[in-house]
Structure formats: structure tokens, C-alpha cells
Amino acid sequence: MGAKLAKGFFITTILVLVCNSLFAQWADNFDDGDFTNNLEWVGDTNNFIIESGVLRLNAPAQTGIAHLATSSDISLNASWRFLLTLDFNPSSSNYAMVYLMADVQDLNFVQNGYFVKVGGAPDEISLYKVVEGNETLLIDGVDGRVGLPTVEIEIIITRNSANKWEVKSKLAGEPDFTSEGNIVDSEVVSSAYFGVFCKYTSTRSTLFYFDDIIVLGSPFVDNEPPELLYYSTPTSSQILLAFSETLDTTSVIINTQFLLNNTETPTNIFALNSDTILISFNTKLEMDNSLEILAIPDVEGNLLDTMLQIVFIDPTPSNYRDIVINELFPDPNPQEDLPPFEFVELFNNTNRIIDLKGWEFTDGSKVATFSSVLVYPDSFLIICPVAAEVDFIPFGKTVGLDIWPALNNGGDALVITGNNGTIIDSLTYSSSWYNNAEKDNGGWTLEQLNPASKCLGSFNWGASINEKGGTPGMVNSLYPINADFSPPQITQALLTETLAEVWLTEPVTNGLYQGVISSPLYNITFDLAEPSAYLKGTIEDVIHLNTYNIEIYLQDCNGNTGIANSLLINIANPATEDIVINEILFDPYYGGSDFVEIYNNSDRYFNLKDYKFSNETSNSVITDTTLLLEPKHYLALSENIVFLKNEYLSPDSSLFKTELPTMPNNEGMIVLKSAKGIIIDSVVYNEDYHFSLIDDVEGVSLERISSAVSSISKDNWRSTAESFRYATPGYKNSQSREPVNKGVITVSPEIITPN
Template sequence: MKKLIFFLILLPFSLTAQVTDNFEDGNITGWTESYTGRWAASDVNPITGSYSLHHIYNSSTSYHDQISYDISSINVGEGTTVWKFQVKHGYNPTSGNNWGVYLFADNNASQMAADSINNAYVVGVNYTGGSDDTLRLWKIISGSATELIKTNIDWEDSVGTSIAAGFEITRTSEGSWELKVDTDGGFDNLISKGTAVNSEFTNSNYFGVYYKYTSSADQKLWFDDFELSQTNTPPTIKNVETVNDTILHVIFSEEIEQTSAETVSNYSITPSITIKSATLSSADTVTLSVSNMTTNDYTLIVDNVKDLKGLPMDNVSFNFSYSMPASFGDVVINEIMADPTPAVGLPEYEYLEIFNNFDYNVNLTDWSLCIGDKIKTFPSITLKPDSFLIICSTSAYDSLKQYGNTLALIGSTDLTNSGKTIILKDKSDNEISKVSYTTAWYHNTDKDEGGWSIERIDPDNTCGAINNWTASIDEKGGTPGEINSVDAPNIDTQAPVLESIKVMNDKELLLTFSEPLKTGIA
């Protein structure tokens, strides 16, 4: 009988490692106990065969005991890992009588307890001190448990104290989990009881069993037919990060072999992108230098890149997008409702509107909107070409969303009636649009009393300031989410004027002009 033996099976595209122990040799050599003499390969009521791992300590007080085995030779990030075992608990579970199987953990048996600081994944019943007897899978981060899978198995009702339940738990290299259980014992009738995705912790150092008991319920946990196997699979693509229009970072699921990683012919990008070079920039990341990308959706195909065990990828594809960075004026502040009272026809709320005047989608994620000294950060959101985004307060959102794409981002009184400077910046803090409005921008002393928005006349004119804004002429008082009522060509024909020069130091001068200047030319 093989006992705790690692062996390799060579297959065309996979490699299998395995650990087994059915305790039929009558010892627990290789296992580490939290306290010596509390576990044994016992012939007392074994689950199968002549022996099972059994808690044998007769305790006069309530306590907990653990036992672990070193599984650091298995890396859960390199393939699909499968745990199989059987558990029998000869006492109905309670908050004080429970158990957990540590599938993998940072630390050994000495730290495999619910009140210990450990990182792990644990399957068990009432492990966190509850008393509903439900079988669950938890992740443990720094000793704090979070439920990943809650099954419909009530251990007391579905399994009981006289038989064991068989387990098969699967984890893919990407962190997809599945929990299967045979409540009749063995592995012939395994039924899926839940799935989850989590890869927050990957250090597979130790496997183990935890048992918490009262003085009358010790010696009542059995464990048997342990099998831990892994089928190693080729690398996969975890992510593609676009640094700029010519540099990509390709992040793989595991460490990869350098020669295949740096072979340019192993990569292709459609549509119509040329791979110029490939460099292994870290153990699991390749930096690709490519021909200029424009705003578009792309597909990266990787073939024959190998992991450190020589397993090659086979035409694995990954879809990603690239958005060209916006320049000043590509997205413009297009309409401002600073004084909504008294309402003319729109809901009585402040709002401002931005417009994508660019030919491509603009990713606004982590952009900022500065209103006076207040800075608001955009969530993950994309603005399509020739489209509008209404920006308002949380209280205004439900009333304004009927007019188009709406985002609750600003406060209900951020847009002061008398005026304010508003700046839209990209995530690199570059100015994309800027206005400093006043009541003079209405050009109408009746409408500046409230209920009317001010609208940009020509979105292509980013320098017109007061001469490119005026009060809305729409009967509602504004045009949130649609073309401005005053929209018309209004070309800026006046060159900027140098207004002042300030000496900053012996090497720098500060020049102030009458209007914004174009980035890259000024």
C-alpha cells in the first residue's frame, strides 16, 4: 500500500502529482500533531478497512486538537487540484463540538484552529462557532473566516453519527471551487453542493484536520481515505494591461519559461496589430511592444508559450480593449444648471452635463471633476462618441435619469448660482475641459434668476468662454442628455492675448493668456 507518496504521470499536456493515505499501515508517520499522542491510526470503528485516523485523546476538559501534513510540493496555481477524503463525527455537532478540514493553509497544526491567525481554506461543520450544523466551505484570511459555499446539508439530519460522508473538492488554477459530497459514505454517489470563485490565498503549505470537543465528546472524530491529486495544466492568460498604444503587459496564471515567452511568433493580435518584441519582464508577465493601437476591441492569441514544466499553451485567446487617451476638448463640459429654482419645466435639481466630442469611446474611470475646491472621482464608466452624461447629486438621480445616461457624483449645492470654476481631468490629472461660469454667461437678466441652464453653443470651440455660452432656449429650461438648444457653429476667430508676465525665479517665467491654450503647442 502506497503511503504519502508523490508520483508523476506523464501525459501529452499534463502532469499529475498525488498524495494518498488510507492509514492501513497502522501509523501516522509524516503527520504533525498540535499535541503529541492525541491522534492515531486506530482500529476502533474505522471508516473503511482496518484503520482510520482517529482522535484518541481522553480529555477531562473542553479543548481542540489538530493534525497536519506538509503539502508544499503542490502548487494550487499550476493546475486543477482535487481533495478526496471521508469524515465521521460520532457526536451531533454543536457550537462546542465541531470540526474542519484545512484543504490548504499557511501554517501547520499548531495554528489550525478557529481562533488562530492563519490563512487557509476550510470545509467543515460549525467551524466558526455557529450551531446550525450546515456543511460549509470558508476562506480564512488572517484568522477571519468568510463563507464561500453554504450547502443544504444539515450534518445531524443528513449524515448523523454512525456513518461517514465522502468528499470531493475541486479547485482550478484560476480559483474556481466545487464541493461534492456523498452523504452515504464513500465516493460512489457524489453530488455537487455548491461552487465558488476565490483565489485570494494560494500558499498551499499544509493540509490538516481540526477537532473541537467538550469533555464528553472527545475521541469521536474519524478521517480516512485521503487523496490529494493535481493535474497540471498549461498556463492561461489572467489579464492584458495596456500601458499605452504600443506597450502591453500580458499576465499569465503561472510562471512561464523564458525562451518560449520571448518568441514573437507565439503571439498575434487581431485586428491588424504587429508584434515587434516580447520580453519576460517578471516571472509571470510578458511585455509586448506592438504597432500603434487605436481605440478598438482586440484579441490576443498566444500559442506554444510554456510553463516551467514545459506544458505549452494551445492557441489561447484573450479579448481586451484599448482607448486612446483624450486630449483637451475631446470631452467638454456642455451644460450647467446651477440655479434650478424656480423650476421652468425640469426637475428642480442642479446638474451639469458632459459631452464626448471625440471619435472613440472614452473611459472615464478614475477621472476627476473639480468644482471649486471639491474633487469628485469617476467610477468605472465609458462614454461613447457623440453621447452625453448628466452629472447630479444622489437626491436628483431618480428624477433626472429619465433624460439619459446619468451619474450621481456631485453634491446637491455644489454648483453655486453666482459662479464657479469646474475642471474635468483625466486619471493622469491632465485638464480635458475647464469652465469658469458666472451669471453673465446667461446673457439674459430674466433667465439668470433661476430655472434655466446655461449651454455651450459650439462644442468644438473650447476657447470661447463667455462668448460660447448662453442661456438655454428650450421650453423646459434646459436640455439634459440631448443636443443643446443653442447648438450652432461658433468658431473662435480671436487669437489668445498675453495678459501678464510674472518672474518666478532666475529660470522661469509665468505667462498668463486670455484663454486656454492647446496642449502640446503652447
């Protein structure tokens, strides 16, 4: 082992330091044989000894680490000098570190400080900085400098008033010091400890030596009050405050004044650790709060007075649809009046502020992660590629994402997840959601109709109708202006054999709906896979009556619930002449149209969906939707029902617009068929059926005289009376002669006299 520094040099240095009152100083040459008093070194004391006035590692013969530290607040305009001997060739498994500045006593857990490393793989002497536990190399010394069988080296590190650092070293036998490099760095300004650290293998556990340590300079003098680093709101009545330095927590609890929203004082102040306090109040925090702080002290007695603006961020985890995808712009081209970039609009569907920190937005192939972004209740956030951020800022609050999941024009699956991985919103859109062939070619956004709707998917989306092409950052153009607070009602309910069909005033949410039919009493279930205003279900062993009553508990897309009830009409299968052709016009006035009137000759209900009129060569479907024909009811069908209303005063309730087969003016045939193709009634007509004294039959209909007599009979048809304007579409025929029941006629009084 190499010799110690000359005692004369060591004593002279100490005298110089003592005489210079501008500097603090300390030194230890271990000549007293004791490292636990005057100076006190702490740490792995069992692994060190003093031998011949030198501090020596004396650890068990096994791989390990060991350290010692002593109090030292010297940090500025300073120098550190020491003698180190490594009685081996250093390596990545065997090296020494000397902590010039450290914030904690245990050198395994230094968060802020500086250290010199001697050895390691490059066999060099290097200076490192530690900030928040992260090490940074500042001075990379000369490689191979200590690649020797035995290293005896004296090292000096200086930091001047301009925060310029320099590391110098002198090996045994060298006449002068060699500079390992210099750098300017001022990030860490305070210190609490100086220390030595050894990393070793089993064969090197006694071969580290430290001696003649001299430290001089100035301690950091804190004249600044503490700064607030951040705050949080762990509960609705608590505020956590974290500061930049150690506080005098006893004084904080006793003397510091806190005032919330100009009125509320804390019920409790608790120091979570040396720089963090938790304040509790009796009242709940508002969304935006003020917190006045008077006289919060650090350990040096510096006082902070400040006014903080505290935003209450509810720590409750967000749930599904708390934040919703509210508008999409997958295809910006051709451009309308929006920036030519994709965007997605998010909407806060809650009454609380939500922080998107740690949330993710993905299309399954790319994932974008949000930094801290506050979204206020009932407000919008535009997200877009970072390059487009400046273009969308004029439309509202905008965040540009470095990673952008591109929106496919034809459709894509988008997902928003919270910081705990919970799915907050998702949708799989397609270009069909536009429901507009012109707008789905590009330049128009897809808008959500109602962000609060319980009916999701294509039902709740459509093409924007805003003239700019979309509404980023504002209420969607499709949003319903008038709020709906009424539960859905039944507009029509039909029973066809065992199938019950129900039409509603508005769509209801998907799910199972239970209904009750009476009387007799039947239970029925409607299973709805997606939102719809149409329900269907089946019942077994039904007793067929004309009508029933049905009740269903329903929920619409706005969450309105209630019991809807209605008549349930039993739809019959017609027999021949249950429905009769009752009147025909085959030679209309100029500008008019043919019509056929049918009459329900029974006491049952019929659904004319998919019924047909036919002639000798063609068929015409009356309607492909439900069309109810009530018992004893007339219905006139024509291509021009306005003509019938104006010319013949027909009632709206008895008219239906449809295409009819060709009806020649001289003669022809018209046939009525059921949805199953069964012939219900047919008429062979001829213009000769008209009353012979009518000179011009144009605009004159043929009326059926009796529904009880076959329509094939020529004698069952006559021209409509002139007094009825020559046609009665939609109401009782002028020539109607329905049979009446025969009975006994009595006269009272039996004697009748003149006058």
C-alpha cells in the same frame, strides 16, 4: 481520546476505491508513523507528531495557528471522510478547519476552495466556500452539536455529479450519521491541496487529533482554453494580459504568436506570474488596436486563438481641465424640449482616451463615484441621476449615477476629482451666469462657450441659444464657430494723471502683465484678477506729454500671445475755454432735434466721460464711458444724429448721440462742465441773435464766429450761411473768423506791370 475506526472498515474502503477505476483516491491512517513520506504533508511540520497511529497537534503552549496540507486534485463527484477529536470544548478561540479543496499549499492564503469548520462560537459543523479570498457560509450546521467537554466525531462530506453538497456527522456512541445540511454550489471546480488547520490558545495547543482520512472522487479535467479576464496598457507600447488560469508560460514565450494591428510583432514577452503576461512592441499603440493571439496554452495544453480589440488607455494621470464641466441643467422646469431632469455634460479636452474609474463628482454634500467609463478625445459624456439615464441616452453617451449631487437652481459649487484626488475641474456657478432674465427662470441649460478657453468663470458661460433649451451630447450652441489665432491688440490707451487705462480687442487671461511706456521710458504693471478686455495701472513721476507709445505682452483666452503696441494718449484737465461751445441749434425742423457742437480749442486730448451739459434747472451727462476729444476737433452732440447726417451732411466721426437739457426756442442757456463740475464754457442765447433778414429761423443754427472771443458776447454769434444748409454740425463753421498771426508781407517781384 476516542478509538480509531475499525481497521477492517478502512482497508475495505481502500480496496473498493482501488477497484473502481472511475475515481481517484487517497487515504492516510498514519499507522506508518510518518507524515512526511507516502503521503507527504507539508506546512507547520514542527507543530505536529504522530502518536499511536493518530496525527496530533503538538505546538508550543502559546496562542497560535498551525496547518498541514497534502496534494489532492479530487474535486468532483467526491467524498471526504475523516475522524476528528478535540480534547476540549470548542470556542471562537479554539476550533478546527479541514480544507477539502484548496488552491494553495499554505492554508493561510487560500483564494479558492472549500473547508469544514468544527467549533467556533455556535459549536457547530459548517461548510464554507472561498472565492478570491472571500469566505461564504454554505451549510450552517446544528448549533451546539459539538458543545461537549471532549469531541470525538466522524465527518463525511459529499459532492455529487449535480454539485449537491451534504455534510454528515456521527459523534462517538451514536449509531447513525446526522445530516448537518445540504446545498447546491458549483463555483469552485478544481483543487490542488487537502489540509487540516488548527486555531488554539496556549492550553489547547496539543489537544487536536486527526485520523483515518479517506478522499475519493474525480479531479477536474480542464478541456477548455484559458479565457482573457482583462487587459491594460501600462505604457504606450505595452499590453498586459491576465487570464483565467495558469498558463504554460515557457510555451507562451517560445511558441505563442502575437500580431498587433496586422503588422507588429512583440519585441519582448514576459511572464509577470503564472496567469499574466506583459507584451512589449517597438511602436506606440494607437487609440484603437487589434491584437491577434495564436496558440496561447494553459498547463493542460489547451490552446487559445483569439482576436482582441485593445483600447489604449494612457496611464498618465489626468491634469486640471483634461475633462471639463461643459454644460449644466440645474433647473429643468418649466420644460422646453429637454427631459425634465438635471444633467451635467463632461467634455474630454485632450487627444487621448480617459477612463473615469474611481473619479468623483461632488457638490460638497454628496459624492458620486464613477465606475469604468471611457471618454474619447473631443467627445461628450452626459451624467445624470440613474432614473433619468434612459431619457438622455438618445442625446449621446450617458451614465446614470446612483448618488446624484443635486444642482441648486440659484447656484452651486461643483468639483470633478481624479482617482488620485487631483481636482480635474471645478466651478461655482450662479443663475446670474445666464445673463437672461427669461431663461434663468428654468428650462434652459448653462453652456460653456469654449472648453479650451483659458478664461474661466462667468465670462466663459451663458444661456443656451439652442431652440431645444440645451445641447446635451453635442457641441454647445455658444461655441465660437470661427477659430481665433490672433493675439489681442490695443484699441485705445489713455493716461489720466498717473492712471494708465488700456482697452483691448478681446479679453485676456487673469494675471500680471508687464508694459513699457516710452518715451521717456517707464515700466508699468497691470494686475488682472479676472479675464477682461480692460487693463489699468499706475505710473509715478510722469512727465506729461501729449502722447507716448505703450507695449504690452498679452495672452488671450485662446492662448494666443504677442506684443500689442499703441499710442498712449495723455488726457488733460481742461481749463476755461479749452473746449468751447461752437454751434447751437435750439429751434430744429419738425422731426429734428436740438444739437450742441463743441470744439477742442487746445492742442491737448480730453476725455468727455462724465462731462455734463446744463441749463438753468437740469444737468445731462454726455456719456459714462470713454469719449475722446482730439485737439482742434469738432463734435456735435444730439439726441438724433441721423437727423444731422441727413439734413446737414455731418460726418459720422464728429457726431455723438446723447441727451441734452431742454433748449427753449426763444432764449436760454447752455453750460459745459467737466467731470469734476468745473464750468468750461457757457452760452446765453436768444433768437434775436439770428440775421434779421431770415424770415424763419427754424432749422437755422447759431455759429460761433471766433473761439478766441468770449461765448458770452452776442456779437460772437451769427446765423449759419444758407450755402451751408443753415448748419454745420461736426465741421468748421461757415461764419468762422479765427484770428491769424500778424507778420510782414513781401511781394516778389517788386515791380508789377499790367498783364
